[in-house]
Amino acid sequence: MKLFVWTLTLTSIAFAQKPLTIASQGSFFVGGEYKAMPATPGRGGAPGSPGDITVNQMYVQYQIPVNGAQHVPVVMVHGCCLSSKTWETTPDGRMGWNEYFVRKDRSVYLADQSSRARSGFDPSTIAAVKAGTVPPSQLPNIFAASHQVAWSIFRFGPEFGKPFPDEQFPIEALDELYKQMIPDLNSTLPNPNPTWKNMAALAVKLNGAILMGHSESGFFPEQAALIDPKGIKGLISIEMPCPELKPEEIAALAKIPTLVMFGDHLGDVQGFATWPASFESCNKFVQQLKDKGGDAEMMSLPKMGIKGNSHMLMQDKNNLQLADLILAWIDGHVEAKKKTR
Amino acid sequence: MKLFVWTLTLTSIAFAQKPLTIASQGSFFVGGEYKAMPATPGRGGAPGSPGDITVNQMYVQYQIPVNGAQHVPVVMVHGCCLSSKTWETTPDGRMGWNEYFVRKDRSVYLADQSSRARSGFDPSTIAAVKAGTVPPSQLPNIFAASHQVAWSIFRFGPEFGKPFPDEQFPIEALDELYKQMIPDLNSTLPNPNPTWKNMAALAVKLNGAILMGHSESGFFPEQAALIDPKGIKGLISIEMPCPELKPEEIAALAKIPTLVMFGDHLGDVQGFATWPASFESCNKFVQQLKDKGGDAEMMSLPKMGIKGNSHMLMQDKNNLQLADLILAWIDGHVEAKKKTR
Numbered sequence: 001m002k003l004f005v006w007t008l009t010l011t012s013i014a015f016a017q018k019p020l021t022i023a024s025q026g027s028f029f030v031g032g033e034y035k036a037m038p039a040t041p042g043r044g045g046a047p048g049s050p051g052d053i054t055v056n057q058m059y060v061q062y063q064i065p066v067n068g069a070q071h072v073p074v075v076m077v078h079g080c081c082l083s084s085k086t087w088e089t090t091p092d093g094r095m096g097w098n099e100y101f102v103r104k105d106r107s108v109y110l111a112d113q114s115s116r117a118r119s120g121f122d123p124s125t126i127a128a129v130k131a132g133t134v135p136p137s138q139l140p141n142i143f144a145a146s147h148q149v150a151w152s153i154f155r156f157g158p159e160f161g162k163p164f165p166d167e168q169f170p171i172e173a174l175d176e177l178y179k180q181m182i183p184d185l186n187s188t189l190p191n192p193n194p195t196w197k198n199m200a201a202l203a204v205k206l207n208g209a210i211l212m213g214h215s216e217s218g219f220f221p222e223q224a225a226l227i228d229p230k231g232i233k234g235l236i237s238i239e240m241p242c243p244e245l246k247p248e249e250i251a252a253l254a255k256i257p258t259l260v261m262f263g264d265h266l267g268d269v270q271g272f273a274t275w276p277a278s279f280e281s282c283n284k285f286v287q288q289l290k291d292k293g294g295d296a297e298m299m300s301l302p303k304m305g306i307k308g309n310s311h312m313l314m315q316d317k318n319n320l321q322l323a324d325l326i327l328a329w330i331d332g333h334v335e336a337k338k339k340t341r
Numbered sequence: 342m343k344l345f346v347w348t349l350t351l352t353s354i355a356f357a358q359k360p361l362t363i364a365s366q367g368s369f370f371v372g373g374e375y376k377a378m379p380a381t382p383g384r385g386g387a388p389g390s391p392g393d394i395t396v397n398q399m400y401v402q403y404q405i406p407v408n409g410a411q412h413v414p415v416v417m418v419h420g421c422c423l424s425s426k427t428w429e430t431t432p433d434g435r436m437g438w439n440e441y442f443v444r445k446d447r448s449v450y451l452a453d454q455s456s457r458a459r460s461g462f463d464p465s466t467i468a469a470v471k472a473g474t475v476p477p478s479q480l481p482n483i484f485a486a487s488h489q490v491a492w493s494i495f496r497f498g499p500e501f502g503k504p505f506p507d508e509q510f511p512i513e514a515l516d517e518l519y520k521q522m523i524p525d526l527n528s529t530l531p532n533p534n535p536t537w538k539n540m541a542a543l544a545v546k547l548n549g550a551i552l553m554g555h556s557e558s559g560f561f562p563e564q565a566a567l568i569d570p571k572g573i574k575g576l577i578s579i580e581m582p583c584p585e586l587k588p589e590e591i592a593a594l595a596k597i598p599t600l601v602m603f604g605d606h607l608g609d610v611q612g613f614a615t616w617p618a619s620f621e622s623c624n625k626f627v628q629q630l631k632d633k634g635g636d637a638e639m640m641s642l643p644k645m646g647i648k649g650n651s652h653m654l655m656q657d658k659n660n661l662q663l664a665d666l667i668l669a670w671i672d673g674h675v676e677a678k679k680k681t682r
Contacts (some may be wrong), residue, residue, distance in 0.1 A: 019407055025440065026430035027519040037487055051487025057520040059426065066360055083459040085400065089367035099366065118424040120523025123483040126467060130480040130527045139471040142464040146378055146392025179370040179398040274351030329480045 013111065014256065020103060024064040029313065030205070031114065031198040035125060038131075038175075056189070058198035059118040063098075064107040072205045072233050072334055073107035075199065079215030081145040081184045083117035084110035084261065090315040093174035097314045100323050102217065106330075109209070113186070113217060114195045121185040143184040150181060152271040154311040155263070164265055166308035168316035177312065186216070192223070201223035203231030210234035210334055212326075215311065222253055230253025232256055232333035236326060239311050241278040242285035254294030257333040260286055263309030263316075264302045295333055299325065361444060366404040366593035371546070372455070372539040378465060379472075397530070397537035404439075405448040413574050414448035414547050414677055416540065422486040422525045424458035425451035427555065431656040432517035437504045438655045441664050447671075450543065450550070454527070454558060457604040462526040474558030478576025484525040488515075491522060493612040496604070496650040497663045505606055507649035509657035518653065527557070533564070540565035545574030551575035551675055553667075556652065560584065563594055573597055580604065580652055582619040583626035595635030598674040599628055600667065604650030604657075636674055640666065642676060 034052045060075075076098065078086040087098040087110055101108045115121040128134040145153070148160050157163040163171045186193065199220060203209040208231055211221035216241025225232045225235060226249055235258040242260075245253070259328065260282045266275035282298065289296035301309050301322070309316050318323070375393045401416075402425065417439065419427040428439040428451055456462040469475040477490070486494070489501050497512060498504040504512045504567045530569075540561060542552040549572055552562035559581025566573045567590055576599040586594070601623045607616035623639065630637035642650050642663070650657050657663070 019364050020361050021360050023360050025361070026437075027426060028430060028432075028434075029517060032516075032520045034488075037485065049487075049489070051489035053487055053517070054519040054522065055484050055520060059424075059521075061429070083400075085368055085459055088402075089369060093367075096367075112459070118426055118453070118521070118523065120520075123485045123524040126480060126483055127485070129470065129477050130482070132477065135474065136470050136477050139467060141471070142467055144378065144394050144464045144468070146390075146394055147375075148390070148392035175373075175395070178367070178395040179373045179461075180459075181395065181399075182459065183464040208666070 004022055007201055014259070020099070021066055022102065023064045023066045023068060027059065029057045029059055029119075030111075030195055030202045035122065035124070038133075039126070052124075053124040055120070056113045056114050056194035056198075057119055058195055059112045060109050060202060061267075062109045063102045065102050065105050067105040068107040069168045072330070073209045074330075075109045075206075075209050075211050075215045077113060077195070077199065077211070077217040077220055078109050078116075079176055079213075079217055081143060081181045081233075082167075083180065083182060084112050085180040087314060089174040090170065090319065091180075091192065092170035093173075093175035095320065097323050100320055101327070105326055107206075110207070111195075111199065111202070114184045114193070114198060115189050122188050125222065127312070135141070135175050140185060140187045143187070145184075147178050149271075153268050155265045155269050155275070156310055158268055159270060164268065164308060165318060166264075167310065168264075168318055169310040169312055170315070170317055177315070192227070193220075196220055196223040197227055200228040200230075200232065203233075204228065206231060208233045210236060210330060212236040212238070214238040214314070215240055217233075222258075223262060225256055227254055229256060232330065234330060235259070236261070237282070238313070239273070240282070242282040243336075245285070245288070247338040250288045251292050254289045254292035254296070255276055255298065256294075258289055258294065258296040259288070259299065259329050259333070259339065260297070261313070261322075261326070263311060263313045265310075297333070299331065318340075325338065362407055363443065364405045364407045364409060368402040370398045370450075370460075370532050371543045372535055376463065376465070379469070379474075394463075395536040396461070396463040397455050397539075398460055399455045399536055399543075400453045400541060401430075401450050403448065403450045404443045406443050406446050408446040409448040412447050412527065413671070414450060414550045415442055415671075416450045416452060416543055416547075416552050417456075418452050418454060418536070418540065418552070418554045418558040420554075421527075422484060422522045424521065424523060425453050426521040431511065431514070431660065432521075433514035435509035436661065438660065438664050441532070441656045441661055442668070445668055447668075451549070452536075452540065452543070455534070455539060456526045456530050458523065460670075461527050463487070463525055466529065469523075481526060481528045484528070486522055488519050488526075491519070493610050496606045496610050496616070496629055497651055498612060499609055503546065505551055505609065505649060507605075509605075509649040509659055510575060510651040510653055511656070511658055518656070525557075533568070536678075537561055537564040538568055541569040541571075541573065544574075545569065547572060549574045551577060551671060553577040553579070555579040555580070556581055556656070566594055566597055570597060577672060578600070578623070578652065580619070581623070582615070583623040586626070586629070592630045592633050595633035595637070597635075598678065599627070599630055599637040600640065600670050600674070601638070602640045602654070602663075602667070603642065604652060604654045605648055606651075619670065638670065638674070640670075
């Protein structure tokens with residue numbers, strides 16, 4: 001395994017230095033609805049007038065490689081307190097999964113969750129509280145994860161400031177990770193979360209796509225498939241709790257190849273002791289899919305001999321090795337099926 | 342002029358269909374400081390603990406073309422209630438300035454303003470009001486421009502729903518523009534705006550760059566140059582008011598080539614009658630730079646025979662024609678100087 005990893009890393013570095021040719025790139029939105037806004041203050045507090053705004057849309061940025069049509073497109077959706085920056089250049093300046101997948105001839109679509117980053121959010125309640133028409137208690141819980149909380153949830157070490165000896169996250173670049181942590185306004189969203197519907201609609205628009213989620217969005221691919229499985233060719237869920245589903249929901253999801261991935265040190269961090277429970281809930285989910293005849297796989301990295309991976313495994317030092325595991329799974333489980341259809 | 346425009350458009354379409362080769366791409370942050378946060382609720386309202394967050398950072402996404410070293414990099418910063426989406430694929434699906442400039446061998450850096458989109462924002466005051474430690478009157482003015490306000494400010498027509506006969510904005514794709522309009526949290530920023538300092542630092546990091554701003558950020562290039570002109574090789578300011586400056590500030594800015602651009606119908610919209618005043622203030626600014634020996638130019642598109650351009654001129658139907666005007670200005674005024682050094 002060691003030699004394999006080393007050879008792969010050297011190959012990846014040479015790979016990263018070559019120019020990249022893409023057939024097309026751009027950005028667009030999926031979803032979004034009009035919402036009437038009462039008069040709110042304008043810039044500088046100037047009086048505003050009532051009007052409509054658009055909410056719940058999802059911003060998507062894409063690159064299609066020259067040989068993109070040979071593979072199923074991959075949609076990547078970030079987790080809590082983060083944006084699509086998750087998948088780009090790592091905090092220590094290495095290639096992210098977005099570009100690596102493109103260099104492996106996959107069309108990649110990065111989505112900012114509805115209510116986050118370039119997708120905007122619904123500011124109505126905050127404006128109403130400021131205007132005095134709604135009490136402060138109704139303000140949304142804006143979740144801003146502190147550095148200290150991130151250290152624990154993202155499993156960088158047994159206590160704040162002390163990394164695990166085999167930690168794969170580039171701890172020296174931690175300040176750059178902290179800069180990509182942004183306020184999470186998902187509590188302002190309606191239920192069900194419009195990102196789920198938007199992800200399903202994106203897969204239909206692309207005439208078939210693999211949906212990948214991480215952490216907060218780890219189960220979004222499955223939630224999207226429960227709304228509309230039509231365009232969804234594969235589900236990739238990274239590090240999240242798996243909720244209890246009804247038998248008919250399991251049966252519906254069992255029709256789509258599913259990969260779940262977890263990193264290391266699940267039980268070794270203070271404060272947030274939920275990782276072992278999340279892992280167990282997903283082991284159960286994978287088994288339920290298999291029991292219904294589904295093609296489902298749990299990749300526990302430490303059980304495969306890959307040690308020290310954090311929750312931010314797409315940014316860890318061995319991130320391209322992990323990307324290769326996913327690409328190989330897609331080839332064998334999603335695209336092998338595609339070819340026989 | 343007509344024939345020129347037509348030929349150019351045909352060339353641009355052929356151009357857009359060719360694959361694009363880039364030497365490198367990625368994203369990073371400029372600036373950002375730690376800030377201590379009191380305990381705030383976590384996700385679902387669970388009790389949180391105090392800790393640090395990072396605020397005032399600026400997210401930057403870039404592409405460097407294979408021949409990028411032959412030209413000065415261009416930094417593009419969006420306006421109010423918008424993100425870097427401004428410069429990407431237009432609402433009706435045509436190529437944006439970001440990719441067009443890359444195809445013209447320019448390295449392009451797109452920045453989300455500090456407190457917007459992938460740069461995050463400081464949620465402290467909203468959290469403090471929810472916690473009851475600060476009164477609701479201290480909530481920030483979050484500026485969410487309505488469709489109706491945008492119609493008027495962006496100069497789509499004389500009244501809401503009625504476009505100008507020669508309107509260059511792709512009105513049929515208006516819903517897609519509305520989706521990229523997101524809440525503006527600049528009122529949460531300290532003074533001076535950290536984006537100015539971050540833009541100046543970015544120009545230094547790039548060993549020289551042209552800074553371009555639009556609307557709310559139209560004068561940010563100049564504000565950045567007043568903080569630190571070291572890396573700034575050119576200033577491009579599109580459609581904004583020009584503030585009154587001190588003589589020593591004018592003298593400092595007169596050392597940097599400056600282009601100001603305004604579209605059409607400045608006096609033809611209801612409600613926001615400030616466009617003619619903005620235009621006049623910038624005419625005065627350009628004249629002040631010239632009086633100090635500066636290389637400054639006001640491009641008033643209608644005076645050049647280019648009619649019907651909206652405030653969102655980088656998305657208008659003739660957007661690539663306007664990009665060519667800017668590229669020619671860079672060649673003649675920024676890079677001609679560079680070559681003789």
